[in-house]
Amino acid sequence: MGKKLLSFLVLVVFFQGFSQNLPLSENTKVSIITIGTASPSYALYGHTGIRFKDLATNLDVVYNYGAFDFQTPNFMLRFVKGDLQYFVTSNSYAEFEYNYRYENRSIYEQELDLPMDKIRTLYNNIHNSLTSDERFYTYKFIDKNCTTMVIDKVNEVLESPVIDFQKPQEQTYRSVLFPYADSQFLQQLGINIIFGTKVDEKATKLFLPLDLMQALKTISYKGKPLVKETKTIYEAQKVTEPFNFFDSIYLLIVLLGIIVVVNNRKLTFTYFTILGLLGLFFSLIGLYSFHQEVLWNYNVLLFNPFYLVLLYFYKKDNFVKFKRVKWLILLMLVIYLLVLLPKVYLISVSPFIITNFILLFRMRMK
Structure with a gap:
């Protein structure tokens, strides 16, 4: 039963990837998707994805950085050592949105105002990486995560660091991270005692999803705003956590x-x-x-x-x-x-x- 299910999933992924590898029409839209925070440690800081939508070719896909394989040999040792290979994945947008609605996490979308040639290049770069060595990368908490990877891919096609740190560099990385675990004392304590001096440096890099979303609202490209609009797809229902x-x-x-x-x-x-x-x-x-x-x-x-x-x-x-x-x-x-x-x-x-x-x-x- 397990082998049959695995074979079916492989076929689904294959046909999904095949169907997506189509020429994009002139009406293709690209947007950065920001997912809100949640209590579990893996969701504590939110998530960033990049969406391509083309009604003419029935394309609506989200690419996500930050996946890893639990079956990797010596998984825990490699995770601690910091040489565990992470990779990019793709999902249909409908499935992507459903999963985060189910987890009661906010979903925000920011459509990028880019010329069609830049959108095609961006799509090809990301999509082709699924089947090349570029699919894999070594995760770094600040320097190489789901947010910074999206920033790097966009900046690459814009041929300049258009998306750059916009906030005054007064806070440290530790100060930026600290409020995210305000309601979870033990997790907040654990994070702070495991981190060393690097997180006490001035926060000179955009690396958190919600900070990127705010920065995109003020960034311009070739004399006009980079983001056409910021839409709230789903606002998470506020849940009051009882005192624990x-x-x-x-x-x-x-x-x-x-x-x-x-x-x-x-x-x-x-x-x-x-x-x-x-x-x-x-x-x-x-x-x-x-x-x-x-x-x-x-x-x-x-x-x-x-x-x-x-x-x-x-x-x-x-x-x-x-x-x-x-x-x-x-x-x-x-x-x-x-x-x-x-x-x-x-x-x-x-x-x-x-x-x-x-x-x-x-x-x-x-």
């Missing part, structure tokens, strides 16, 4: 508060072991991964591998070295606090900072 204690800073405060109040040696050691292992992971992943966003992660000053060294000397009853490592960790914690003062996620990690100070000052050799 288990996905809030209050859960973190309670858990860490228990560790402080109970003042149990085994519990404290378990906590420091977890912090040390996390710090070791952050340190190693920076050396292993090609993702520039996780390089030079100063959060290791909080989730510090030296906690493992501290516990080792405690177990060995080595008072001198224990004391030295303890004061080294405290110094690193102070430096971390100073580094974090201007950062948007200071409040999110403040329960860790306070807890670590209390436990370290309280910790004594036997």
Whole structure:
């Protein structure tokens, strides 16, 4: 049954691709489709696609960058390393719209005001890439995602970086990303502690779908607006998320508060072991991964591998070295606090900072 279904899907894709490889009429329209955000991590920042519509040839297709194959050998290792190959796919627009309506995600369309020769070139470039090596690319969170790939393809046919960063470069990438997970504390915390110094750079690149949509409204090409109009195809119904204690800073405060109040040696050691292992992971992943966003992660000053060294000397009853490592960790914690003062996620990690100070000052050799 599975093989039959797979064969059917292959035939559908083949005939769909064959039917789309037709000469475009003079009435062909090209537009950038922006999909709104949603709660799941894969939908947190929205999505960008590019649509070609030609009633004369019954063509209505959307090309999407950002697909990947879960069956790739060593998928998780390659995903973490940053050399997993992503690729472009095509879908009928009707299916595309239905899926996002079903997920209750907003759909916006911006028709580009381009001459017909540019539209044909853009279509051929993207469509032909489906069957060539250009179909695959190495994903980068900021530099090469579904939004930047569409920007690059459009700029390529315009023969200049017409779509460029339009906002004042005052915010960092971290500040730009931070509000997207406002209602999901744990996810927001995880994103900020895994990212390193690159996301603290000034945001000089358009890389998020909704920011691209806003920028397109103000961009001109050859003396006229690049976008003819911005249409709302579907406005997502607002869903009020109930307060979730288990996905809030209050859960973190309670858990860490228990560790402080109970003042149990085994519990404290378990906590420091977890912090040390996390710090070791952050340190190693920076050396292993090609993702520039996780390089030079100063959060290791909080989730510090030296906690493992501290516990080792405690177990060995080595008072001198224990004391030295303890004061080294405290110094690193102070430096971390100073580094974090201007950062948007200071409040999110403040329960860790306070807890670590209390436990370290309280910790004594036997």
